[in-house]
Amino acid sequence: MEFTIYRATRTYQATKKYKKTMNIRNKKTPLFITVIFLLSTGFILTAKPLYHFIKRSALKIQSERRWESALKHKERDIKAAAWLTAPGADVSTLVLKSADKEDLINFPIFAKFAKKEKVIIAHRDIHFNHLDKLRQGDTVTVQLRNSQIYSYRVHKTEIIDKQSINGYFEKNRENNQLAIVTCYPLKYIGPAPKRYIVWCKPVRNSQK
Numbered sequence: 030m031e032f033t034i035y036r037a038t039r040t041y042q043a044t045k046k047y048k049k050t051m052n053i054r055n056k057k058t059p060l061f062i063t064v065i066f067l068l069s070t071g072f073i074l075t076a077k078p079l080y081h082f083i084k085r086s087a088l089k090i091q092s093e094r095r096w097e098s099a100l101k102h103k104e105r106d107i108k109a110a111a112w113l114t115a116p117g118a119d120v121s122t123l124v125l126k127s128a129d130k131e132d133l134i135n136f137p138i139f140a141k142f143a144k145k146e147k148v149i150i151a152h153r154d155i156h157f158n159h160l161d162k163l164r165q166g167d168t169v170t171v172q173l174r175n176s177q178i179y180s181y182r183v184h185k186t187e188i189i190d191k192q193s194i195n196g197y198f199e200k201n202r203e204n205n206q207l208a209i210v211t212c213y214p215l216k217y218i219g220p221a222p223k224r225y226i227v228w229c230k231p232v233r234n235s236q237k
Contacts, residue, residue, distance in 0.1 A: 085155055088135055092123035099174055110174065113137060113149060115209070117167035117183075118159045124149055124171075140198075140210070148198050150210045153221065157211035160225060161186070169207065169229045181207050181229035188213055188223050205231045 099109035110126035125132050128141040137151035151157045163169075169181040184206070189197065191212075198208055207229040212221035 088155065089122070092136060096123050100176070103174060108132065110139060112172040113169070113209075114172075115160075115163060115167070115169045117163045118157070119162075120156060120160070122151075122156050147202065147206065148208045148210060153211040153213070153215045153217075153225075157209070158215060160209065160211050160227060161213075161215055163227050169209070169227075171207065179207075180232040182232055184228045184230045186228070187226050189226065191222060191224050194224055202228075203230070207231070 095106055095109050096112050099106045108125045108127050109123055111124040112122070113124050114121050123136055125136050125138045127133075127138050132138055133150070134152070135155070137149050137156055140148040140150045153160070163183050163186070165183050165185065167183040169183065170178055171181070172178045194210075202208060209227040209229065211225050213223040213225035214221060215225070
């Protein structure tokens with residue numbers, strides 16, 4: 030009888046200890062998942078800007094070399110069309126004449142949906158990540174392969190839905206205006222729903 034009571038007591042204690050252990054584990058599991066989630070999110074948020082910084086630095090060197098070569102050897106690299114400078118937005122880069130999506134990944138391009146080459150587009154996370162810092166009156170210059178330099182001043186900025194982009198510039202652009210375009214919001218994660226446009230008016234007698 031005593032043995033039976035002893036055995037039942039040991040079984041009860043073991044069961045109680047097991048339940049206590051499981052409760053501790055169950056309490057720790059959500060915390061563990063939370064910690065892993067926060068660490069993963071932090072890594073993603075840190076890694077992406079670092080990747081873009083390294084890519085921007087590499088593309089800057091590549092664009093300078095391509096532009097220098099294009100000016101010296103005009104029959105080569107026919108895609109290299111111009112050099113865009115906008116100090117207010119920390120922009121100094123090669124602009125390609127291309128409809129290739131692969132080119133747009135790496136460089137600004139003259140937009141294929143504009144009838145005249147007065148619209149320059151680029152991704153917000155590489156070249157135009159500070160485009161919203163441009164203010165009215167800021168200077169923008171475009172140098173062509175024939176060494177002609179055109180100067181502009183920022184006139185205004187606007188934000189439109191991306192579905193409105195086709196045909197928008199032909200309807201809204203004033204004579205000889207330059208439009209610089211990127212996705213918006215600039216810090217948006219995923220495909221951005223809008224487009225940010227910087228309108229620039231030419232400075233008279235700016236052609237050199």
